[in-house]
Amino acid sequence: MRLAKKFACCALGALLFGGGLLTGCNNPMFDFSDYEYPDYPLADRDDTIDSWTQWTDGEQISIDWFIDSPSYELPQSDSLVVQEIRRKTGITINFRQATSGTGEELTNLINGNDLPDLVSVTAGMDDLVNSGKIFPINGLAERWAPSLWRRVEEEGEMYAAYKDSEGDLYYLVNNFYNSGEMEEYRKLGGNILPNDGIVVRKDYLKAFCEHKKSENPAWEDKDMANPDGVLEFLLWAKNTYELSNANHSVLISAFDSNEKYGSRGIQVLMEYFSCEEEDANGNYVYPQASENFVEMMQWLNELYRNNLLHSGCLGATQTQINQYIQNGEPIMYIGKMITPASYFRNWERNVSGKNPAGEDAAYVPIIFTNESGQIPQLSCRTQGELFTMVSANCERPDRVIKLLDFLYSEEGQRLIYYGVDASEDAENGTFTYAVQPGTKVTLDDGTEYVYKYGQMDYTQEVKNALQVNVESYGIYFCMFLCNPMYINLTSVNGGQFNNYRDYVKWNSRAALMPYSYDKRGFEFMLDTSDPRYKSSLTTQSNIRSKWYKKYAEIIGQDSPEGVANEIADLLEWCEVAGLSDYIAFNNDCFKAHKQRLGITYAWAPNDPSSGYSALTIDSVYGDTSYYKAIPDELKNSAL
Amino acid sequence: MDGALIRKKRKKWDARNWTVFIVATLGLLVIVVFHYLPMIGLLLGFKDADYTANLLEVLLFGEWVGFDHFVAFLQDVDFWNVMTNTLIVNLIMLLLNFPAPIIFALILNEVRHKFFKKSIHVVTTFPNFISWAIYGGIIIALCDQTTGIMNPILDAFGLSSAEDPVYLMDSQHIWAVIIISSIIKTVGWGSIIYMAAIASIDAELYEAAELDGVTRWQKAVYITLPCIAPTITVFLLLNIGRLLSNSFEQFNSLQNAVNLSRSEVLATYIYRLSFSSRRYGYATAIGLFNSMVSLVLLVLSNFISKKATGRGLF
Numbered sequence: 024m025r026l027a028k029k030f031a032c033c034a035l036g037a038l039l040f041g042g043g044l045l046t047g048c049n050n051p052m053f054d055f056s057d058y059e060y061p062d063y064p065l066a067d068r069d070d071t072i073d074s075w076t077q078w079t080d081g082e083q084i085s086i087d088w089f090i091d092s093p094s095y096e097l098p099q100s101d102s103l104v105v106q107e108i109r110r111k112t113g114i115t116i117n118f119r120q121a122t123s124g125t126g127e128e129l130t131n132l133i134n135g136n137d138l139p140d141l142v143s144v145t146a147g148m149d150d151l152v153n154s155g156k157i158f159p160i161n162g163l164a165e166r167w168a169p170s171l172w173r174r175v176e177e178e179g180e181m182y183a184a185y186k187d188s189e190g191d192l193y194y195l196v197n198n199f200y201n202s203g204e205m206e207e208y209r210k211l212g213g214n215i216l217p218n219d220g221i222v223v224r225k226d227y228l229k230a231f232c233e234h235k236k237s238e239n240p241a242w243e244d245k246d247m248a249n250p251d252g253v254l255e256f257l258l259w260a261k262n263t264y265e266l267s268n269a270n271h272s273v274l275i276s277a278f279d280s281n282e283k284y285g286s287r288g289i290q291v292l293m294e295y296f297s298c299e300e301e302d303a304n305g306n307y308v309y310p311q312a313s314e315n316f317v318e319m320m321q322w323l324n325e326l327y328r329n330n331l332l333h334s335g336c337l338g339a340t341q342t343q344i345n346q347y348i349q350n351g352e353p354i355m356y357i358g359k360m361i362t363p364a365s366y367f368r369n370w371e372r373n374v375s376g377k378n379p380a381g382e383d384a385a386y387v388p389i390i391f392t393n394e395s396g397q398i399p400q401l402s403c404r405t406q407g408e409l410f411t412m413v414s415a416n417c418e419r420p421d422r423v424i425k426l427l428d429f430l431y432s433e434e435g436q437r438l439i440y441y442g443v444d445a446s447e448d449a450e451n452g453t454f455t456y457a458v459q460p461g462t463k464v465t466l467d468d469g470t471e472y473v474y475k476y477g478q479m480d481y482t483q484e485v486k487n488a489l490q491v492n493v494e495s496y497g498i499y500f501c502m503f504l505c506n507p508m509y510i511n512l513t514s515v516n517g518g519q520f521n522n523y524r525d526y527v528k529w530n531s532r533a534a535l536m537p538y539s540y541d542k543r544g545f546e547f548m549l550d551t552s553d554p555r556y557k558s559s560l561t562t563q564s565n566i567r568s569k570w571y572k573k574y575a576e577i578i579g580q581d582s583p584e585g586v587a588n589e590i591a592d593l594l595e596w597c598e599v600a601g602l603s604d605y606i607a608f609n610n611d612c613f614k615a616h617k618q619r620l621g622i623t624y625a626w627a628p629n630d631p632s633s634g635y636s637a638l639t640i641d642s643v644y645g646d647t648s649y650y651k652a653i654p655d656e657l658k659n660s661a662l
Numbered sequence: 663m664d665g666a667l668i669r670k671k672r673k674k675w676d677a678r679n680w681t682v683f684i685v686a687t688l689g690l691l692v693i694v695v696f697h698y699l700p701m702i703g704l705l706l707g708f709k710d711a712d713y714t715a716n717l718l719e720v721l722l723f724g725e726w727v728g729f730d731h732f733v734a735f736l737q738d739v740d741f742w743n744v745m746t747n748t749l750i751v752n753l754i755m756l757l758l759n760f761p762a763p764i765i766f767a768l769i770l771n772e773v774r775h776k777f778f779k780k781s782i783h784v785v786t787t788f789p790n791f792i793s794w795a796i797y798g799g800i801i802i803a804l805c806d807q808t809t810g811i812m813n814p815i816l817d818a819f820g821l822s823s824a825e826d827p828v829y830l831m832d833s834q835h836i837w838a839v840i841i842i843s844s845i846i847k848t849v850g851w852g853s854i855i856y857m858a859a860i861a862s863i864d865a866e867l868y869e870a871a872e873l874d875g876v877t878r879w880q881k882a883v884y885i886t887l888p889c890i891a892p893t894i895t896v897f898l899l900l901n902i903g904r905l906l907s908n909s910f911e912q913f914n915s916l917q918n919a920v921n922l923s924r925s926e927v928l929a930t931y932i933y934r935l936s937f938s939s940r941r942y943g944y945a946t947a948i949g950l951f952n953s954m955v956s957l958v959l960l961v962l963s964n965f966i967s968k969k970a971t972g973r974g975l976f
Contacts (some may be wrong), residue, residue, distance in 0.1 A: 125937040134717040147715065147940065154715035269807040269827035278919030280938055285919065334832040335807040338920035343806065352808065560713050564939040569739070575833075575920040596739065 058158050058415035066167045066425075074168035075112045075429040084419055085115040086426075087139030088503070091129045092409060093121055095502060102497025103451060107438055112426045124281055138414035140423050143197075143503050148410045149551040152193045158413040159191040163424040171428035183619055184406060184543075188552065195427060196407030197505045204508035205405070205541070210466060213517050214649065216532045217401035217539035219276075219291035222367075223355045225387045226380035227260040228643075234259065248391040248643040250296075250322045253355075257331050260354045273332040274348075276358025277341040278571065284311075285571040288358035290402075292319055295390075297397040300545055301626035307613040309606055311570065315393055317590055321583040328581075337575045348386070350375045356386065364528040365662075371527065388534050390645040398638045400627045403539045406546040409503055430504040433476060439501050440510045440519075441479045453485045453496055457515045480515045489521035490660030522662040526653040534645030540633065544625020547616030549608070559608045562601040569596065707731055707950045711943035720943075731947030740931065748927040752905045754841055760901050762845050763852030764894060768882050770853065771860050783857075786850025798915025801843050805830035829920075836921040844912060855897070859890040895973045903960030906952045928952050 066074050090097070097118045098105050109115055119139065121128045126147065132138050138156060151157055164172035175182050175192065181199050186192050205215060235242045247256055261272055275288030284290045296319035298310040310316060326332040331354070339347070341362060347353055348366040356363070367386050370378060378384045392398055417423050429435045445452025458464075458478035466472050481489065488495050499519070511518050519525055549556055570593070577589045594602070617625060624630035702721070708731070709724040711717060735741060766786070773779040789797060804810045807827050816822035830839050867885050876884070910929040917925045928948065935945040960975075968974035 126940070127937045130717075130937065130940075133715050136718070150713060150715040150940075154719070156716070267824045267827070269813065269824060271808065280934060333807075333827075334829040334920045335827075338829065338831050338918035340802070340918070343802070347808075557710075557713055561941065564935075564941065565739075568934070568939070571919065572922045572926070576923065600739070 058155065060158075060162065060166060061418070061420065063167065063419070063421040066169060066421075068169060070169035070173040072170060073428070073432065073434075074170045075425040078113050078422065078425065082422075083109075083113050083115065084422055085117060086141065086417070086419070086423055087117045087119060088141040089129070089132065089139045089143065090118065090120045090409070090503060091126060091142065091144040093124055095120070095409070096494075096500055098497045098500035099494055102494070102500065103442055103453065104438055104497030104501055106497075107443060108426075108429070108435075108501070111438075112422070112429050114422060114426050116426075136416070138416050140414060140417040140419070141411060141427075142414055143409045143411040145409060148194055148412065149548060151412065152187075153551055156415045157193050158415055158417070158420055159193050160195060160413070160424070160427075161190075161192050163413060163420050164428070166424075167421040168424040168428040171424060171431060174428070174431060181407070183621075184616075194410035194412045195431060195504055196410055197503055198404075198408040198507055200405035200508055200541070201506075202541075204506075204512060208508060208511045208517075210468075210470070210472065211512070211517065212467075213511055214536040215403045215405065215539060215541070216529070217291075217403050217535050219287050219294075219359050220388045220401065220532045220535050221291065221295065221355060221357045221390075222360070222386040222388050222531055223256075224260070224351065224353070224380075225385045226383035227264065227354055228256065228387065228389070229383055230263070231256045231259050234263075244643045245640055248389075248640045249396070250318075250391065250394060252643070253389070253391050254322070254325060254329070257326065257354055258329060261329075261331060266354070268330040268333065269335070271333075271336050271339065271344075271347045271352045272330075272354045273326050274336050274339065274344050274353040274356045274358075275332075276362075277339060277344060278337065278574065280568065280571050283567070285567070285574050286358065289574065292323070292357055294401050295319075295399045296322075296393040297399060297628070299626055299628070301613075301624065301629055303629055305614070305617070305624055305629065307606065307610040309602065311590075312594055315397070317587050318393055320577055320590060321586045323578045324580055324583060324586045327578050332578070334575065334579065337578065350377050351384070355389075360531045361528055364524050364531065367531060368524050368527045372523075386531065388530075388532055388645055389643050390535055390538055390640055391643060392640060397628070398635065398640065399538050400542075400635070401535055401539045402542045402545075404543075404546065405541050406543040411503055427504065430501070433509070435504070436506055436509040437476070437479070437513075439505060440498065440513075441481070442485065442496050442498050445482050452482065453498065454479045454481050456480075476509070476513045478515050479513055481521075486521070490523075490657060490662060493521070493662065520651065522660040523653060523657050524662050526651055526657070530650050533649035533651065534647050536649050537638065537646050540627045540635075542625060544617050544620060544622055545613075547609075547613050550612050550615070553608065553611075555604065555608045558601070559605050562605040565600050566597050566602065566605070569593065569600070704946060704950050706943050707947035709943055711946070712941045714940075714942065717942055727943070731944045732951060734944065735948050735951060740926070743923065744926055744928055744931045747924060748906055748908060748929075751837060751840060751927065752908065754837065755844065756901055756905070758841060759845050759848065760898065762849045764856050764890075766849050767853040767856035767860060768886060770857065771886065772878055772882070783850060783853075787854070788850070789847040790851035792847075794909065794911035794915045797843070797847060798912065801839065801916060802831065805839065831916070831918060831921055833921045833924040836916065836924050840912065840916060840925070843916075844909075856890055856893060859893040860886055863889040891971075892973055895967055895971060896975060899960065899963050899967055899975050902963040903956050905959055906956050 066077050097120055105116070124145075126144075129142070129144060129147075132142075133151065133154070133156070136156075142151070142157075144151065160175070161172060164175070175195075178201055180201055181196055182192055184199075185194065185196065200215065208214070231247075232244050235244075235247070246252060257273065260266070261270075266272055275292075276286050278286045282290070284293065293310055293316065296315045298313045298316045298319065300308060300310045302308050323332060344356075345363050345366040348356060348363050349369040351370050369375065371385050373384065390399065411427070413420055413423055413427070430439070442453030443451050445455045456477050457480040458474050460474060460477035462474045462477065464472050464474070485496060485498070489498070493499060514520070518529070520529070549559060553559075573589070573593055577586055577593075580586045580589060613625070617623065622630075624633075627633040627635040703717075705721055706717065706724075708726060708728060709720055710727050711720040711724055714720045714724075770779055770783060773782070792800075805812050807813055807829055812830055813822050813827055816828055817824075822828040828835070830836075863886065867889070868881060871881050871885060906928055908927045908929045910933060913925055913927050913930045914933070917930060932945045932948050932952075935941045935948070964974045964976060
């Protein structure tokens with residue numbers, strides 16, 4: 024009997040492993056070969072014919088699209104925009120989205136060889152490409168969407184920035200700002216907002232300025248546009264308004280180990296304190312090793328020692344931070360501006376019931392220099408955010424590339440931002456042309472401008488809907504290939520201004536625009552083909568993790584000397600961990616990236632053409648002429 | 663002698679009991695598929711799998727790096743910090759959290775009022791069914807300096823003030839928060855097994871003791887505790903085996919940049935390395951190291967227990 028048991032166990036084991044292996048061998052999971060183009064009929068060679076028009080009725084297909092970012096909102100499957108995409112391309116898209124920003128779900132999809140047809144990621148795209156599981160866009164476009172490739176080549180800059188060494192392009196990028204379009208937008212009086220900033224309570228700042236003027240009539244608010252001036256204001260506000268030590272008087276965007284500098288707040292403060300990333304010779308330098316960085320950390324330490332910034336401020340989650348903003352707790356908030364925009368709005372509209380300030384109840388941006396008076400250079404990230412790729416698992420790449428062509432085209436962009444033309448579809452139409460394409464106008468400087476795409480305005484019904492429920496039409500929800508310059512150039516408002524929050528989002532950074540600089544030169548990627556790539560990633564991961572863990576400890580030191588010593592010790596540790604090699608490798612990739620972009624300097628103070636030397640700070644409020652007044656009809660909008 | 667008796671009573675299984683074998687096979691299948699087959703992944707700890715986008719390919723054809731990852735971990739600058747946090751928190755939990763449900767079960771056993779007893783048990787068991795993500799959020803909200811209720815309570819006891827408010831989520835207090843919140847969450851649920859063990863104690867023992875005039879305290883100490891000692895031993899050994907393991911969800915939900923120096927434990931460190939830094943090979947090696955040390959601890963404590971008390975897991 025015992026022998027029989029042993030035999031049964033062995034047989035079961037063999038059955039399991041054998042069965043597993045047999046099924047495994049036939050499983051595509053074990054197929055590590057590179058992509059192969061399927062044998063579908065090729066598209067018309069004429070690249071002026073839109074590829075998405077080349078499919079026959081009855082060929083409706085369904086595809087999966089995975090978005091590896093929880094910050095995007097997915098369109099409703101029955102929304103007008105999605106229905107129109109389906110009608111135009113014959114494709115039903117099943118969107119799937121990551122629930123966290125850690126990349127965990129994507130890792131599982133890759134390793135289970137379960138990548139869906141389309142994948143949009145924010146990082147790690149080159150590793151994905153190197154695994155051989157991604158179709159090159161140009162390869163697909165050449166076969167089935169020549170019109171897409173024409174568009175990509177016409178735009179030019181995305182291809183130049185992201186093509187690989189063999190000239191292949193593996194992803195289309197959203198939020199990519201074409202410099203020609205940016206210039207065009209500036210001509211029309213627009214400008215690009217910085218990504219992040221520093222805001223303070225308007226009522227406190229106004230009262231402080233009045234107080235200073237009452238003491239000294241010659242005092243101007245630009246006199247406080249330096250670290251000492253801001254500290255004085257914060258202390259004055261804390262004492263005058265009797266804010267307790269428990270109050271979250273200064274808040275920094277929540278710390279996040281996935282962020283480059285541990286927190287977007289630290290990153291933007293580094294920009295305020297001019298922690299340079301490039302030396303005068305155009306070499307990459309490590310910003311945390313700069314004297315300005317030490318000064319910045321000592322300033323934060325001073326806030327800490329004055330009970331303005333305590334452990335609770337540093338340990339707060341973004342959800343808590345948003346709540347504190349809604350309650351008007353922080354005198355100053357440093358960091359990302361889009362995420363808490365709804366809570367700035369709630370403070371303005373006194374949702375918490377704690378707002379005594381009426382019209383002055385707002386958070387307004389401020390600008391200030393470091394001790395030596397260097398003007399800040401705030402980053403406006405223009406080089407893309409979400410990288411969309413066609414997976415080699417895709418069974419109908421011929422159709423998927425046509426879909427991408429549609430979404431990338433002017434028609435697709437128009438659909439995503441404006442919906443359907445009301446003059447063509449009276450029943451479902453959502454916009455009308457306020458300015459017809461091709462219309463010529465004379466600008467303020469006397470030059471002529473031709474509206475290539477025209478200008479669109481929503482129908483009144485949509486305008487009303489956008490104030491209460493942005494989901495109803497699907498407009499602004501399919502943003503995975505969006506070109507933000509399109510809406511800037513074609514909207515009657517010069518951008519997205521449909522409800523109260525849109526204005527708050529704009530005004531929280533608008534006055535900082537003269538100090539924002541396109542830092543695409545710094546948005547370089549590490550060269551995956553370089554033998555130093557992996558060791559460099561390990562060094563980067565170790566160093567970032569170390570800084571992330573140490574920030575609170577450094578800020579919480581007993582003295583400025585303690586801060587300097589802690590940073591020196593940490594840099595010493597970084598050196599042992601391979602910082603020099605890491606910088607050398609980064610420098611090579613940085614220079615190669617700049618060469619591709621055709622620029623010599625990425626850091627404005629080094630770039631004579633940037634206009635940096637002409638910049639001055641005339642007011643701590645920045646340039647308030649960029650503010651946009653909220654129209655009365657939007658003041659009661661739900662959003 | 664007991665063993666001989668048990669052997670005599672044991673039922674002999676044969677081919678006629680095929681239905682039982684089928685049911686057992688299902689269980690075996692689950693164990694093989696979900697516990698043994700994934701162990702193939704441990705090979706990643708010996709391969710150059712960091713930053714790859716295709717783990718399966720690396721698993722089958724990747725470059726063999728031997729014990730490099732293990733050596734790197736022992737030399738890792740975070741090694742001592744992570745190990746110290748893991749061990750100290752778990753040792754404190756072993757000292758406080760392990761006996762807590764036993765004491766609670768003993769106390770509850772002495773409660774005569776049935777409705778009150780059941781109510782208390784339900785209320786204390788309920789937190790166990792809340793996920794750590796939600797429970798952690800509640801703890802964070804309670805500890806908030808301006809809107810939480812902990813600071814006013816501490817203030818009432820003179821432990822906090824408006825001038826010098828305490829932030830319970832910082833590195834100084836996080837261990838206390840972790841341990842106390844864990845006790846609150848698990849004490850009711852953990853006591854169920856001991857309540858069951860107490861319920862199985864022969865009532866005659868208590869009756870005899872009552873005739874001899876022993877107090878309730880003496881009954882608890884001299885009858886109840888010794889009778890549930892085998893159960894306690896089993897759980898103690900299992901807990902010792904988990905000295906390097908923490909509830910990932912618990913630590914992850916309570917971690918922040920301020921308390922990370924005290925709240926980073928092996929479980930969260932491995933997670934961060936895997937999914938944030940994509941160092942799959944290195945993280946697997948640390949995971950395997952963790953498992954090996956746990957196995958050694960379990961075997962060792964089992965051996966000591968058997969020598970000292972005659973009882974053990976295996």
